[in-house]
Amino acid sequence: MATRMKLKLKTVFVLYFMVSLMGLVYALMQLGQRCDCAEHDMPKDRTISRLRGELHRFQEQIRKSEATKQPQKQPAKPTIFVITPTYARLVQKAELTRLSHTFLHVPQLHWIVVEDSPHKTPLVSDLLLKSGLTYTHLHMPTAKDRKLQEGDPSWLKPRGVEQRNEGLRWLREDRRAQPGGDNQQGVVYFADDDNTYSLQIFEEMRSTQRVSVWPVGLVGGMKYERPVIEGGKVVRFHTGWRPSRPFPMDMAGFALSLKLVLANPESCFDGDAPMGFLESSFLQGLVTMDELEPKADNCSKVLVWHTRTEKPKMKREEALQAQGLGSDRAVEV
Amino acid sequence: MPKRRDIVAIVLIVLPWTLLITVWHQSAITPLLATQKDDRRDGRSNSRNTFALKESCSLQNRDIVEVVRTEYVYSRPPPWSDVLPTIHVITPTYSRPVQKAELTRLTNTLLHVPNLHWLLVEDSQRRTTLVGRLLHETGLNYTHLNVETPRNYKVRGDTRDPRIPRGTIQRNLALRWLRETFGVNSSQSGIVYFADDDNTYSLELFEEMRSTKKVSVWPVAFVGGLRYESPKVNTLGKVYGWKTVFDPHRPFAIDMAGFAVNLRLILAKPQAYFKLRGVKGGYQESSLLRELVTLSDLEPKAANCTKVLVWHTRTEKPVLINEGKKGFTDSNVEI
Numbered sequence: 001m002a003t004r005m006k007l008k009l010k011t012v013f014v015l016y017f018m019v020s021l022m023g024l025v026y027a028l029m030q031l032g033q034r035c036d037c038a039e040h041d042m043p044k045d046r047t048i049s050r051l052r053g054e055l056h057r058f059q060e061q062i063r064k065s066e067a068t069k070q071p072q073k074q075p076a077k078p079t080i081f082v083i084t085p086t087y088a089r090l091v092q093k094a095e096l097t098r099l100s101h102t103f104l105h106v107p108q109l110h111w112i113v114v115e116d117s118p119h120k121t122p123l124v125s126d127l128l129l130k131s132g133l134t135y136t137h138l139h140m141p142t143a144k145d146r147k148l149q150e151g152d153p154s155w156l157k158p159r160g161v162e163q164r165n166e167g168l169r170w171l172r173e174d175r176r177a178q179p180g181g182d183n184q185q186g187v188v189y190f191a192d193d194d195n196t197y198s199l200q201i202f203e204e205m206r207s208t209q210r211v212s213v214w215p216v217g218l219v220g221g222m223k224y225e226r227p228v229i230e231g232g233k234v235v236r237f238h239t240g241w242r243p244s245r246p247f248p249m250d251m252a253g254f255a256l257s258l259k260l261v262l263a264n265p266e267s268c269f270d271g272d273a274p275m276g277f278l279e280s281s282f283l284q285g286l287v288t289m290d291e292l293e294p295k296a297d298n299c300s301k302v303l304v305w306h307t308r309t310e311k312p313k314m315k316r317e318e319a320l321q322a323q324g325l326g327s328d329r330a331v332e333v
Numbered sequence: 334m335p336k337r338r339d340i341v342a343i344v345l346i347v348l349p350w351t352l353l354i355t356v357w358h359q360s361a362i363t364p365l366l367a368t369q370k371d372d373r374r375d376g377r378s379n380s381r382n383t384f385a386l387k388e389s390c391s392l393q394n395r396d397i398v399e400v401v402r403t404e405y406v407y408s409r410p411p412p413w414s415d416v417l418p419t420i421h422v423i424t425p426t427y428s429r430p431v432q433k434a435e436l437t438r439l440t441n442t443l444l445h446v447p448n449l450h451w452l453l454v455e456d457s458q459r460r461t462t463l464v465g466r467l468l469h470e471t472g473l474n475y476t477h478l479n480v481e482t483p484r485n486y487k488v489r490g491d492t493r494d495p496r497i498p499r500g501t502i503q504r505n506l507a508l509r510w511l512r513e514t515f516g517v518n519s520s521q522s523g524i525v526y527f528a529d530d531d532n533t534y535s536l537e538l539f540e541e542m543r544s545t546k547k548v549s550v551w552p553v554a555f556v557g558g559l560r561y562e563s564p565k566v567n568t569l570g571k572v573y574g575w576k577t578v579f580d581p582h583r584p585f586a587i588d589m590a591g592f593a594v595n596l597r598l599i600l601a602k603p604q605a606y607f608k609l610r611g612v613k614g615g616y617q618e619s620s621l622l623r624e625l626v627t628l629s630d631l632e633p634k635a636a637n638c639t640k641v642l643v644w645h646t647r648t649e650k651p652v653l654i655n656e657g658k659k660g661f662t663d664s665n666v667e668i
Contacts, residue, residue, distance in 0.1 A: 020350065090555065221654045308651075310649050316557060317559045
């Protein structure tokens with residue numbers, strides 16, 4: 001009985017061994033041939049090589065078109081230095097993202113982002129790094145007594161003063177360190193992170209000799225505010241709120257030439273100026289109304305809008321956080 | 334007991350299987366390695382396992398897109414590719430003071446996306462010159478449509494009446510246009526995305542949605558009274574629920590900006606539209622999606638729904654108090 005069983009077991013083993021061996025041989029044969037089984041990865045690779053081919057073609061095209069442009073060497077466009085103060089709040093990343101999309105279209109633009117923070121935040125650092133723009137990342141915290149508190153109306157205290165001044169300081173220091181005529185060429189513009197800018201405004205401001213001005217939409221309680229032009233010169237300002245200010249316009253409504261900024265190293269924004277006089281506090285020492293250069297088709301077109309983004313409602317989030325079930329803080333919003 | 338024989342027997346059983354497993358594992362990589370040999374000419378060498386390879390593949394895709402983007406600093410869309418599927422972006426819009434500003438910054442974003450077709454549908458009786466001129470000047474590939482929401486459907490004042498979802502008729506018109514243009518059961522490749530004109534979109538989002546096979550989903554910031562709402566994804570990479578507070582038992586508890594549909598699916602199901610009447614607040618998206626797909630078919634994007642790539646921002650209504658009754662500013666100036 002025992003030997004018979006042993007025999008049976010032996011045959012079972014032998015059979016099993018033969019089957020495995022055959023399977024192994026089959027697999028080895030499969031190895032040598034092109035496998036159709038990994039077809040879910042093949043189309044991806046094919047797509048990648050086709051895309052790469054297209055990329056090379058486009059790069060060749062660009063190189064060819066740039067080669068033909070070379071004979072007419074144009075003088076370098078003056079760089080536009082855009083100073084943007086920003087502060088941490090829910091919509092910050094969204095605002096900076098769509099702003100960077102606008103700036104990516106503007107050639108020769110240098111973005112100076114100044115955070116209202118005691119140190120550089122990783123959110124802004126990463127965003128700037130991935131944006132593809134030429135940028136400078138600065139930070140300058142606002143003094144506690146100058147800062148808006150929760151529930152304060154937005155007009156109570158001037159915002160972004162220290163940050164804009166820090167931007168100006170960096171610009172002056174940076175240019176001083178690089179002497180040379182070309183480096184003095186440029187335009188300085190103060191762009192808040194929640195406004196909307198058309199691409200045309202940047203081309204309009206590039207030719208600024210001293211200070212240029214244009215209309216701004218959706219500001220001052222009106223559809224737009226603008227300088228009034230007569231004989232190619234600014235004679236007064238069309239605004240619904242305190243038109244007697246020396247320069248009754250919004251931060252987004254003017255740009256200065258870099259030369260002017262460097263020639264007046266002491267001029268900066270005065271945080272103690274009364275409400276609405278922030279722009280005037282800066283421009284007063286730099287230029288007279290007579291010297292202002294009107295842009296945007298003699299100040300008849302609106303190319304920049306003073307949009308404001310709603311604060312997102314967080315009632316449910318706050319309720320959840322009270323229960324300790326708030327959304328994952330590790331996910332950056 | 335012949336111990337040696339037992340050991341020999343066990344070895345004979347185990348050995349072929351271990352060899353088989355290692356061979357299969359190798360054979361899964363080798364075809365890919367074979368194709369990599371062609372790419373080695375381009376200076377990219379990959380000798381990693383399948384998972385790392387997949388990651389580097391998608392990274393290559395992203396690298397390619399990024400290079401094209403940063404080289405292109407002109408206000409014209411990137412050159413049309415024969416390889417990438419077209420993204421059809423449907424945006425309903427209506428006339429109000431911030432309209433031009435909203436559309437301007439949206440176009441500044443869309444101009445970076447290759448192979449994009451913008452369907453802008455106005456809620457108006459006629460196509461307005463403001464929008465027409467704006468579209469023409471951008472250089473985008475666009476289709477300008479219009480359909481007016483009947484008065485009894487329109488939102489009264491500012492209050493959001495949940496019985497009257499905004500933009501529904503306009504989105505349905507765009508879907509109908511797509512079906513009429515491409516024909517039912519066409520094999521045209523493309524993705525359909527509903528983008529409102531006041532939201533904020535990252536460029537990464539458009540590349541994530543390009544690989545949609547049926548319906549893909551991802552998190553959206555600032556909706557449902559939360560920092561973000563997102564689909565719940567299990568370890569197998571399948572959507573099984575919704576991480577929301579507001580009515581998480583909706584069939585598709587997701588915002589309009591949180592999903593994209595493959596064009597073939599839209600064309601294959603010509604009766605699927607957003608429901609107009611009797612839709613409870615927050616159920617608009619479900620009214621379309623339940624006709625197209627089931628929960629298990631959803632494809633999670635944005636790193637398995639862990640990254641926020643789209644923000645449901647809302648623009649404040651500007652204070653126009655100084656305009657007065659007659660209007661202080663020149664109405665001929667377009668804002």
